[in-house]
Amino acid sequence: MIGSVILAAALQAAPIDWDALPPLPWRTPPVLTPDMQGFVQREVKLRKCTTAKPGTLEVSVAVLVDENGAIRTTVPRAIACPSVEQYAAALAAGFARGNLLPRPGASEQWYSTTLTFTLPQ
Secondary structure, three states: OHHHHHHHHHHHHOOOOHHHOOEOOEOOOOOOOHHHHHHHHHHHHHHOOOOOEOOEEEEEEEEEEOOOOOEEEEEEOOOOOHHHHHHHHHHHHHHHOOOEOOOOOOOOEEEEEEEEEEOOO
């Protein structure tokens, strides 16, 4: 746990080249439930978060996967809505557990994924 926190802090200290991260190798792509969507909708309204695209909010998450396919840590990309950033990072970790394609011979590696939430217009 402490190692993950230190690793996440170190990663946040250096800029992440989001475009260079390969996509997370999902076995089955995640599905955001109405409750998940509702939480984000409430947070956006409560916190007065702004969105780049009307009707949607995208949160990119960097995910560190170890050599055994376990999730070591997640780091959300800043979107000026911290509660939604952290929620998306937690969702990505949960969705990825036991849901990644095998990576034979793989070492620890960073990947990215993006969760897209719908917002009322």
